[in-house]
Amino acid sequence: MGGIKLTKIKVFTNILQANDNIAQKNREIFDKNKVYTINLMSSPGSGKTSLLERTIDLIKNELRIAVIEGDLQTTNDAERIEKYGIPVVQINTEGACHLDANMVNSVLESFNFKAIDLLVIENVGNLVCPASFDLGEDDKVVMVSTPEGDDKAIKYPVMFYRAGVLLINKIDLLPYTNFDRSKIKKDALNINPGIKIWEISCRTGEGLEAWVDWLREQVEKKLAG
Numbered sequence: 001m002g003g004i005k006l007t008k009i010k011v012f013t014n015i016l017q018a019n020d021n022i023a024q025k026n027r028e029i030f031d032k033n034k035v036y037t038i039n040l041m042s043s044p045g046s047g048k049t050s051l052l053e054r055t056i057d058l059i060k061n062e063l064r065i066a067v068i069e070g071d072l073q074t075t076n077d078a079e080r081i082e083k084y085g086i087p088v089v090q091i092n093t094e095g096a097c098h099l100d101a102n103m104v105n106s107v108l109e110s111f112n113f114k115a116i117d118l119l120v121i122e123n124v125g126n127l128v129c130p131a132s133f134d135l136g137e138d139d140k141v142v143m144v145s146t147p148e149g150d151d152k153a154i155k156y157p158v159m160f161y162r163a164g165v166l167l168i169n170k171i172d173l174l175p176y177t178n179f180d181r182s183k184i185k186k187d188a189l190n191i192n193p194g195i196k197i198w199e200i201s202c203r204t205g206e207g208l209e210a211w212v213d214w215l216r217e218q219v220e221k222k223l224a225g
């Protein structure tokens with residue numbers, strides 16, 4: 001019985017190794033073209049697509065943005081982004097709970113990277129699996145929203161350990177929840193002392209300037225590098 005368990009672990013390790021090799025190829029493409037790339041992750045409904053809509057609105061006149069949408073089934077999110085007139089590709093994972101590097105690699109030829117500064121990959125809504133699959137991104141961004149509860153960092157530590165940024169969304173709903181901001185911040189910083197944290201509302205726009213300033217800085221660094 002013990003042997004079966006060990007075999008499973010080995011298979012998963014091999015899958016991750018294969019994924020990392022393709023992620024490295026993606027990274028080379030992003031680096032060569034100086035495209036700053038983000039892997040945006042959260043539970044379903046936290047507000048990933050809303051953040052994209054807001055962000056595009058705020059910086060589309062300064063930065064050339066493109067989006068990869070990951071979803072189990074629909075093209076709903078890509079349709080929302082398409083309205084902004086920026087390049088967007090939808091990947092349907094057909095049941096898989098995360099994007100992997102190969103899925104991303106297979107759509108990269110759809111983009112003209114010479115004309116893109118910032119690529120945002122909206123991952124499948126899930127706080128577990130996406131954390132383990134490198135896509136070749138520069139930074140992982142994790143979002144939680146106030147109605148989800150403030151225990152997400154301690155429950156899903158791998159995600160918070162790997163993310164460079166934590167966005168606490170739906171801050172406008174704070175008065176209607178028992179969400180304790182100081183608790184999740186403390187937990188996230190215990191897991192990952194370097195994580196940057198911003199409170200935002202994609203409904204009211206609160207806090208989004210700081211987020212967009214940071215994004216701008218990252219894109220500039222990538223262009224200069």
Ligand SMILES: Nc1nc2c(ncn2[C@@H]2O[C@H](COP(=O)(O)OP(=O)(O)O)[C@@H](O)[C@H]2O)c(=O)[nH]1
Pocket residue numbers: 042043044045046047048049050051125169170171172173200201202203204
């Ligand atoms: N009140 C409130 N609702 C939000 C906020 N951000 C997103 N929503 C709503 O939350 C729902 C899910 O948002 P969506 O962007 O589709 O989440 P995703 O599944 O993570 O991409 C939608 O009904 C949004 O309008 C916010 O800051 N405040």
Ligand SMILES: [Mg+2]
Pocket residue numbers: 048049050077122
């Ligand atoms: Mg979405």
